[in-house]
Amino acid sequence: MTLSDYLSVLFLLAGALFFLAGTVGLLRFPDVYTRLHALTKADNVGLGLIVIGLAMQAESFASVGKLLLIWLLVLLAGSSISHLIAKKALQKGVRMWRR
Amino acid sequence: MEALSLLQWLIDGLIGIGLLWLAWRALFCPELFKAIVLFIAFGLLMTLAWVRLKAPDVALAEVAIGAGLTGALLLSSWAKLRGFDANKGMGAREKNSEQAEQKTKRPFFHGLYAIPLLLMAVGLGYGVLQLTPYATGLSAVVAENLDASGVSNPVTAVLLNFRAYDTLLEIAVLLLALIGIWSLGIRPSVREATPDPVLDLLTRFLTPLLLLVSAYLLWVGAHAPGGAFQAGSVLGAAGVLLILAGWRLPLSLAGLPLRITLVAGVSTFIVVAVLTMLGGAQLLAFPPSQASLIIFVLEITATLSIAAILAALFLGSRPDHSEKI
Amino acid sequence: METFYLALVFFLLLNLGAGMWRVLQGPTAADRMMAAQLFGTTSVAVLLLLGQVEGDSALHDVALVFALLAAVTAVAFVRRAWSEPEKEHDSK
Amino acid sequence: MSIAILYALVGIGLFCLGVYALMIHAHLLRKILALNIMGSGVFMVLLALAGRTEITPDPVPAAMVITGIVVAVSATALALALMLKINAITGRAELNDAEEK
Numbered sequence: 001m002t003l004s005d006y007l008s009v010l011f012l013l014a015g016a017l018f019f020l021a022g023t024v025g026l027l028r029f030p031d032v033y034t035r036l037h038a039l040t041k042a043d044n045v046g047l048g049l050i051v052i053g054l055a056m057q058a059e060s061f062a063s064v065g066k067l068l069l070i071w072l073l074v075l076l077a078g079s080s081i082s083h084l085i086a087k088k089a090l091q092k093g094v095r096m097w098r099r
Numbered sequence: 100m101e102a103l104s105l106l107q108w109l110i111d112g113l114i115g116i117g118l119l120w121l122a123w124r125a126l127f128c129p130e131l132f133k134a135i136v137l138f139i140a141f142g143l144l145m146t147l148a149w150v151r152l153k154a155p156d157v158a159l160a161e162v163a164i165g166a167g168l169t170g171a172l173l174l175s176s177w178a179k180l181r182g183f184d185a186n187k188g189m190g191a192r193e194k195n196s197e198q199a200e201q202k203t204k205r206p207f208f209h210g211l212y213a214i215p216l217l218l219m220a221v222g223l224g225y226g227v228l229q230l231t232p233y234a235t236g237l238s239a240v241v242a243e244n245l246d247a248s249g250v251s252n253p254v255t256a257v258l259l260n261f262r263a264y265d266t267l268l269e270i271a272v273l274l275l276a277l278i279g280i281w282s283l284g285i286r287p288s289v290r291e292a293t294p295d296p297v298l299d300l301l302t303r304f305l306t307p308l309l310l311l312v313s314a315y316l317l318w319v320g321a322h323a324p325g326g327a328f329q330a331g332s333v334l335g336a337a338g339v340l341l342i343l344a345g346w347r348l349p350l351s352l353a354g355l356p357l358r359i360t361l362v363a364g365v366s367t368f369i370v371v372a373v374l375t376m377l378g379g380a381q382l383l384a385f386p387p388s389q390a391s392l393i394i395f396v397l398e399i400t401a402t403l404s405i406a407a408i409l410a411a412l413f414l415g416s417r418p419d420h421s422e423k424i
Numbered sequence: 425m426e427t428f429y430l431a432l433v434f435f436l437l438l439n440l441g442a443g444m445w446r447v448l449q450g451p452t453a454a455d456r457m458m459a460a461q462l463f464g465t466t467s468v469a470v471l472l473l474l475g476q477v478e479g480d481s482a483l484h485d486v487a488l489v490f491a492l493l494a495a496v497t498a499v500a501f502v503r504r505a506w507s508e509p510e511k512e513h514d515s516k
Numbered sequence: 517m518s519i520a521i522l523y524a525l526v527g528i529g530l531f532c533l534g535v536y537a538l539m540i541h542a543h544l545l546r547k548i549l550a551l552n553i554m555g556s557g558v559f560m561v562l563l564a565l566a567g568r569t570e571i572t573p574d575p576v577p578a579a580m581v582i583t584g585i586v587v588a589v590s591a592t593a594l595a596l597a598l599m600l601k602i603n604a605i606t607g608r609a610e611l612n613d614a615e616e617k
Contacts, residue, residue, distance in 0.1 A: 077495035115526040126537035167493030171500035236574030253575035276590035412593035
């Protein structure tokens with residue numbers, strides 16, 4: 001195992017951790033808005049870290065480019081969709097959680 | 100090595116159990132909307148199963164159609180159904196789903212149905228277990244003739260050369276489904292409100308990307324997973340996205356130009372089929388020297404037709420009548 | 425390395441199973457759809473990892489199409505299926 | 517038993533679940549979901565049996581399944597349109613043959 005292998009393992013583990021955090025948040029948080037917050041962590045950071053980890057192992061720049069494209073796409077789509085869901089939920093009067 | 104194969108089994112076991120569980124919940128949970136979301140999730144997991152079965156071509160098709168188009172179709176039909184119930188008044192809103200639920204509460208008869216089905220499952224399972232554990236099927240035959248087919252991806256070779264008649268009939272079936280829907284004379288839904296700026300931006304970004312990916316899949320299909328179906332369904336998804344964002348085909352294009360696009364795939368196929376027969380060969384048997392070119396032409400027209408048909412299937416009503424509500 | 429990737433895939437799949445609870449539980453339609461969204465992103469990660477294990481770059485294409493089409497489904501949800509009010513008050 | 521056989525058994529399970537749901541549900545949207553799941557089960561059996569090799573799997577079933585997936589989506593679209601039409605005419609998304617009503 002070379003240094004880049006260790007680094008990539010590190011990134012991948014960190015990514016998996018964010019996915020776990022996202023899932024736990026989705027299950028445990030009290031309302032739509034906080035759950036959205038948890039979901040976007042998994043979407044953006046979790047997948048981003050996994051993409052970085054895999055990009056270190058990629059053979060060609062083309063495949064690194066494709067990996068980054070996938071990440072950017074999920075980033076853009078995920079955040080727009082989250083915005084739309086949150087806005088719709090506010091319009092509909094889905095209650096916000098208060099302690 | 101031991102840990103590796105154990106992990107493989109765990110992953111496949113999890114996917115298999117997940118598929119069965121999702122199917123069960125999607126079919127037997129009381130709420131329709133929940134059932135649809137579960138079915139979408141089922142389609143996504145199905146994609147992973149195809150990948151595990153080493154069929155990336157099928158995974159691509161499943162992802163574009165099973166996960167994308169079927170989900171959008173089901174969601175929009177559900178919304179129309181609900182909107183219809185809502186129009187009839189508050190009392191009727193939940194009627195549909197509740198009736199469905201009441202009907203499932205007849206366990207005695209349903210238990211009787213389950214017995215022959217269980218027997219059938221056991222019989223089929225026994226049959227599968229009796230099969231030889233290793234079989235190569237037709238892969239050797241395909242590999243032998245791959246050089247003469249004009250492409251190097253075996254699945255594309257089968258779809259557009261060896262069994263091109265399947266594809267011919269398949270595009271015809273798509274067209275028939277569309278004719279069926281159009282002949283139902285469904286009233287178009289009321290024009291939607293202008294999209295939110297963020298959705299507008301997302302659409303403007305996604306549509307060119309969908310076009311690009313579609314063209315890429317068409318090109319890559321000759322030597323790697325991809326091809327006319329996948330490209331066509333991705334292109335069709337671009338159409339669905341535009342329809343969702345409130346865009347409609349301009350009326351000047353909704354007449355003849357649209358119809359020509361819809362039938363382009365099947366008519367090119369028929370012309371090629373007739374020409375090959377006139378050339379003294381069998382139906383759709385391409386001469387190896389020209390096979391590559393013929394497949395290229397067929398794939399392009401098939402992609403355009405499949406995309407147009409899928410988008411039109413999603414729209415549901417005839418686009419040239421959409422203004423007369 | 426391969427074992428590690430597969431272990432990661434297994435872990436992510438377990439995550440998916442846990443996330444399914446939110447689809448079943450709801451309570452609003454948005455919650456269910458969000459869980460499906462997480463399902464999509466996790467599957468993209470799984471596809472990328474499997475692509476690395478099998479050395480098959482075609483799986484990157486599958487992941488790309490997956491990300492694109494998941495967005496289309498989500499748009500369908502926001503534009504069509506969730507236009508009805510959640511509670512009993514009618515806006516139309 | 518190999519992984520391919522595992523998936524073939526899952527496919528049989530999906531098919532039977534689909535048939536059962538098709539028989540007991542009255543709501544047409546459920547029936548359409550059931551038909552789709554039956555189809556997925558059949559595709560899975562086909563591809564699993566094609567995957568019974570160490571080398572690259574048989575491409576012919578894969579091509580057939582791709583065709584099948586596209587046909588399934590067009591059939592689903594037609595079925596959904598028919599369901600909406602039935603709902604518009606009778607007010608219920610169900611077929612009332614041999615009804616109590």
